[in-house]
Amino acid sequence: xxxxxxxxxxxxxxxxxxxxxxxxxxxxMLGCALEDYGVYWPLFVLIFHAISxxxxxxxxxxxxDSDATSSACRELxxxxxxxxxxxxxxxxxxxxxVSVIKWGACGLVLAGNAVIFLTIQGFFLVFGRGxxxxxxxx
Numbered sequence: 327x328x329x330x331x332x333x334x335x336x337x338x339x340x341x342x343x344x345x346x347x348x349x350x351x352x353x354x355m356l357g358c359a360l361e362d363y364g365v366y367w368p369l370f371v372l373i374f375h376a377i378s379x380x381x382x383x384x385x386x387x388x389x390x391d392s393d394a395t396s397s398a399c400r401e402l403x404x405x406x407x408x409x410x411x412x413x414x415x416x417x418x419x420x421x422x423x424v425s426v427i428k429w430g431a432c433g434l435v436l437a438g439n440a441v442i443f444l445t446i447q448g449f450f451l452v453f454g455r456g457x458x459x460x461x462x463x464x
Contacts, residue, residue, distance in 0.1 A: 339452045347445045353438030357418075363431040367421055371435060374414035375442055381406040382450070414439050 358366045385403035415436060422432035 336452065339448075343445050343448050343452070346441055346448070350438045350441030350445060353434050353441060357427075357431040357434030357438065360431070360434075363428055365427050365431070367426055368418050368431060368435040371414050371417055371439060374410050374417070375439075375446070378407055378410045378414070378443070378446060379450070381410075411443055414443070 354368065354371065357363060357368050381403035385397075385400045388399045418427065418432045418435040418439075421427045422429050427435075
């Protein structure tokens with residue numbers, strides 16, 4: 327009974343995370359494709375979105391056997407992930423500052439970044455536990 331209820335809750339969470347990811351990508355696309363903006367340089371933040379979970383994956387593999395609450399590898403992964411996220415927020419600001427994109431496009435890209443990174447964090451919070459139904463099985 328509990329496993330069926332947990333599966334339904336996880337499926338609902340997956341649908342909600344998919345919806346929020348689509349909203350974030352919509353903000354990003356609007357910042358690029360609206361007629362007033364029309365410059366596609368902000369799409370390079372997709373690289374930051376793709377590489378942001380990689381330090382966590384590496385740290386999870388390296389510290390899998392360790393029962394320590396904190397390790398140097400995990401802390402280094404947090405540091406690299408923070409650098410990647412800050413870079414993703416800084417990139418559109420720099421593009422707007424040097425007049426490559428307009429400030430309105432920068433605002434839409436920053437909103438999209440916030441939604442997408444919160445979606446990534448939500449995914450790891452919901453599916454990151456080491457139980458029977460986790461992202462590690464995918």
